[in-house]
Amino acid sequence: MPGADFNPMHSILEAIRAALGLIASGDATLGEIVLLSLGVSLSAVTLATLLGLPLGAAIAVGRFPGRRAILVLLNALMGLPPVVVGLVVYLLLSRAGPLGELGLLFTPGAMVIAQTILVLPIIAALCRQSVEDAWREYEEQLRSLGAQGVRAALTVLWDIRFSLLTAVLAGLGRASAEVGAVMIVGGNIDGVTRVMTTAIALETSKGDLPLALGLGIVLIGMILALNAAAYLVKEAAQRRYG
Amino acid sequence: MILPLKLEGVAYRGIIEPLTLELGAGPSTVILGANGAGKSVLMRLMHGLLVPNAGSIAWSGENPRRHQAMVFQHPVMLRRSALANVVYALKIAGVADARRAALVALEEVGLAHLAHRSARVLSGGEQQRLALARAWALHPEVLFLDEPTASLDPSATREIETLIRAFDAAGTKVVMATHNLGQARRLGDEVLFLHQGRLVERASVDQFFAKPASPEAAAFIKGELPWV
Numbered sequence: 001m002p003g004a005d006f007n008p009m010h011s012i013l014e015a016i017r018a019a020l021g022l023i024a025s026g027d028a029t030l031g032e033i034v035l036l037s038l039g040v041s042l043s044a045v046t047l048a049t050l051l052g053l054p055l056g057a058a059i060a061v062g063r064f065p066g067r068r069a070i071l072v073l074l075n076a077l078m079g080l081p082p083v084v085v086g087l088v089v090y091l092l093l094s095r096a097g098p099l100g101e102l103g104l105l106f107t108p109g110a111m112v113i114a115q116t117i118l119v120l121p122i123i124a125a126l127c128r129q130s131v132e133d134a135w136r137e138y139e140e141q142l143r144s145l146g147a148q149g150v151r152a153a154l155t156v157l158w159d160i161r162f163s164l165l166t167a168v169l170a171g172l173g174r175a176s177a178e179v180g181a182v183m184i185v186g187g188n189i190d191g192v193t194r195v196m197t198t199a200i201a202l203e204t205s206k207g208d209l210p211l212a213l214g215l216g217i218v219l220i221g222m223i224l225a226l227n228a229a230a231y232l233v234k235e236a237a238q239r240r241y242g
Numbered sequence: 243m244i245l246p247l248k249l250e251g252v253a254y255r256g257i258i259e260p261l262t263l264e265l266g267a268g269p270s271t272v273i274l275g276a277n278g279a280g281k282s283v284l285m286r287l288m289h290g291l292l293v294p295n296a297g298s299i300a301w302s303g304e305n306p307r308r309h310q311a312m313v314f315q316h317p318v319m320l321r322r323s324a325l326a327n328v329v330y331a332l333k334i335a336g337v338a339d340a341r342r343a344a345l346v347a348l349e350e351v352g353l354a355h356l357a358h359r360s361a362r363v364l365s366g367g368e369q370q371r372l373a374l375a376r377a378w379a380l381h382p383e384v385l386f387l388d389e390p391t392a393s394l395d396p397s398a399t400r401e402i403e404t405l406i407r408a409f410d411a412a413g414t415k416v417v418m419a420t421h422n423l424g425q426a427r428r429l430g431d432e433v434l435f436l437h438q439g440r441l442v443e444r445a446s447v448d449q450f451f452a453k454p455a456s457p458e459a460a461a462f463i464k465g466e467l468p469w470v
Contacts (some may be wrong), residue, residue: 143291146307146334
């Protein structure tokens with residue numbers, strides 16, 4: 001174990017150097033954990049996007065009883081505590097729970113479900129805001145041209161696609177950074193459900209700081225790279241499409 | 243033919259007082275009045291964007307929606323090319339060979355060379371010409387124009403007015419809201435003068451400017467604006 005003899009007196013630089021060494025050498029354990037993390041979080045964000053964008057758009061454009069209550073609820077759900085979501089999904093998927101027969105508990109599938117629930121309100125609420133602003137601008141023009149219902153909604157969604165990217169990225173940031181939900185429903189099983197955040201928590205408590213730090217650096221690097229890419233795409237789109 | 247358009251006792255939230263009028267094909271109609279007189283609201287009621295609280299609005303022919311178009315003071319362009327903006331409108335209207343028709347419309351307004359440029363990066367005047375192309379491509383029987391040059395400079399205004407005259411000459415019924423007296427004179431055949439939501443006067447342009455029948459219209463023409 002590379003960090004078992006780690007002495008807290010050693011400089012933190014030592015741990016960082018070891019972490020960078022792990023990354024540079026393409027450490028297999030590290031690679032596996034990173035890939036699983038990406039797989040789980042990207043799947044959850046994809047699902048939450050497919051559900052959240054239409055939901056956000058419908059709440060933005062629709063006028064129905066209880067809309068305000070749903071709005072408040074949706075905004076409140078953006079701050080859902082991951083451990084609570086983990087607990088609820090755990091109860092649903094545990095053997096005695098209503099979805100116990102699916103046998104999903106302690107699998108990446110359970111982690112995807114938990115993260116989807118966490119991320120869905122964020123994507124839906126941010127999408128709702130963007131669509132509502134755009135709708136105010138587009139409504140009369142689209143109605144004048146005869147675009148209605150789903151066609152009008154799709155036109156607006158497509159037109160603000162670069163703003164929606166921010167909503168999706170916020171969701172991805174939330175998914176890849178949370179630890180509570182995946183820890184509870186995944187169980188942090190080595191090689192099966194161990195992702196970056198749960199591994200960092202475990203390795204830190206074990207004292208293997210280089211692996212924990214290495215994972216931390218990869219995690220932050222990925223989030224930075226994604227946001228930088230999204231920023232560049234948005235900038236280019238703004239210049240090109242106005 | 244969707245004209246004549248008949249409004250019977252149409253009222254809207256205190257902005258438009260009960261109003262009855264008939265618009266027939268032919269002469270272009272200018273809805274004139276100060277800011278807040280109800281010009282835009284009246285036009286939106288006619289175009290079907292607003293529903294009146296009282297009264298009825300009746301077009302004559304089948305599918306009136308398809309045979310009218312509106313150009314707004316600030317037209318909304320979709321984030322796609324100028325050409326794609328016109329194609330979008332044509333496809334909704336069910337026009338076959340939308341791309342070719344759109345190119346013809348762009349040619350008509352002098353924007354063919356900018357067809358593939360993104361619509362939102364065009365200048366204000368170019369965007370307004372594009373909005374006219376998008377409306378004209380539908381070959382509407384009635385074209386509503388809501389202060390189409392209010393935010394444009396004099397040279398862009400001239401270009402837009404030239405195009406409006408061309409649509410008028412091609413047989414489209416032009417209904418335009420404006421508070422610009424010069425523009426009303428240049429483009430209108432008849433004037434509907436609105437004052438505080440009431441239709442105060444309806445007259446030919448020549449008669450309206452030479453001999454306004456109501457004190458409100460006379461004051462408006464003189465620029466006295468007693469209601470400010």
